[in-house]
Amino acid sequence: MIMFKLLWLIPALPFAGFIILALTGSRLTRTRTAVIGAGSAGLSMVITILTGIRFIGSPPPGNAYVQVLWTWMSVGGFRPEIAFRLDALSLAMITVVTAVGFLIHLYSSEFMAGDEGYSRFFAYMNLFVGSMLTLVLADNLLLLYLGWEGVGLCSYLLIGFWYKDTYNGYAARKAFVVTRIGDTAMGIGLFLLFTVLGTLQIQELMQRALQQWGSGNVMAGAAAALLLGGALGKSAQLPLQTWLPDAMAGPTPVSALIHAATMVTAGVYLIARTHVLFSLAPLVQAAVAVIGAVTLLIAGFSALTQSDIKRVLAYSTISQIGYMFLALGVGAWSAAIFHFMTHAFFKALLFLGAGVVILGLHNEHNMFKMGGLRKQLPLTFWTFLIGAASLSALPLVTAGYYSKDLILYSAWASEAGSPLLWAAGLAGALLTALYTFRMVFLVFFGEEKTRVERKPGMQIKIPLIILAVLSIIGGFVETPASLGGLHIFTKFMYTALPPVVNLPLPATGEFILEIEAALAPPIGIFIAYLFFLYRPRYTGRLASTPSGSALHRFWFSGWGFDWIYDRIIVRPFLWFARIDKNDFLDLPYLGTIWAGKGVNRLLVHTQTGKVRWYAVGIVIGAILALSAMVFL
């Protein structure tokens, strides 16, 4: 039990690091700043791992441990507590958050070395890790919401980290405002849950929901839909996905940590955490699956046309989270968390690798100006290749294969699944391999176009190697029936999440599904090879035909969502604001100003500058006061 008692330290340590860094500002030396920043995240990781070993070795009663620190407030019947809950779900989340978080901190200590905002960067990063851990450990939805807003704030601060460039500030505001739409929906959802069920404590809430609401209940549907709104904003899913590609304006480690590995998957976590509500609202759950499937396809096509390496990865992240939503939508909760874990490993790896390339080429983001880097950056090339293979779900050897295969299988076989969802997922898998290896071929193969100015040092290489290893072995904890049928991860998850309900499927059917899922990535890679390495000229010709270039532009701009939102929301709003600027509500205030000015013009004459007149004023005042006292 002693290990579990230290649970509060896991989020507290990064917060402490934040406070120290925020208070000392830039007075500490860079080494000390890095030690505090990365050290607090590292210590937190060590405690997490020890706690995890203890948890798996001898699970606490009920497979969950709740640590109540204090009562946050007590208003009427509303008594939210600062309490952390450790179960299989939150353990998986905090392990990934602290491990990937620590590796990215380590990477940043070298990556950001030349930056003037070094300590500010680590302060924000620590605040982010602390908030994220609060989010996933929270025992009630209010504390979860606090962490939820905390990570949103850090995301805003870090996207706009290089605030001197106005574009970065714009991107930060866009991310903040767009996610705010979802957050507002989620806030309303919390109000609704509290008014109807009378508590925000998650376990209690789920129990009451089960007792009071039947399946298909309208209230359950509304609550689930509102929570889904929050999840869509945070996880950049249709229709709130537009902020994530612009969020790439932040430093690359930020994109790796916040906009790939952890924060953007908070929506997945939220849905998994409140899965009871979604099970009670089959319609909303189906919507989750459809949104996931559509998003993964749309983002996949967009990723195919981008020229900025980070934007490819951003669209890829949207697409992969689409897979997680697809899994959630068909009730394969643990498959979604499994994909979250492997995705955190390989996507963080890809971002960090892209960061090395960008740094080495003097902030060059355009992939068409790169090329042939595999000889100049051998280690980065190999680790990036592993990450890309894992993202493409290359069969048998990569972690991404096992998680994606599980999702595809569930999309077909689950009760809520359908062949259509499966087909979308399969097409997405092909697309993923295609755009991923397009990126690999453009950046690392072909002719050398530039010289790398800056080679990565140890602090960058170590995280790359560790993440590359994890991107391979991270999937071996869960294999399909034909490959040994290991179910370590899902078995563990079933202590916190219900198992997926599969329709009976003959063994040959499962085998055929697996073959198809295994074939899609190699085909995608082969097409990428044909189009971008073997005959790149064909691709150029194809893209320059009228329909080709129109399609290219359409996908490049992310299916025109920004354009539509600009026309439907932003411009009418600005127009309305302009008209509304001169409405009658201002009249009382303007009148006050006029009256004040008029009285001032009159009273200014009494200021003669002559002392005797002032004395007369005092005398008159005194006489008036005295007569008031005497006669009234």
Add this chain to the structure above:
Amino acid sequence: MASVPVEYGLILAGILFILGLLGVLVRRNIIFILLSIEVMLNSAGLAFIAAGYRWGQPDGQIMFFFILAMAATEVAVGLALALQFYNKTRTLDTDAASRMRG
């Protein structure tokens, strides 16, 4: 010993106060204004003493000492101001110091 009625003292104090007040309002010479303020202060002191006498309390005399001390400091500061004023404007007319008019 025949006692003076308290009203006499108060009436005298009132007359003195009004005289001083008129002086402050009417005179333009800064020295005379200070002088008139002094008269007003002393009239207030007289009123205190008369009242203290009427109630058989020492408070009135104590207040007079306060007023005395205050008057002394007022004179010190006021004369210093008057001196500065004269150095700046070469006149003692207070209306000359009206640069702060609205």
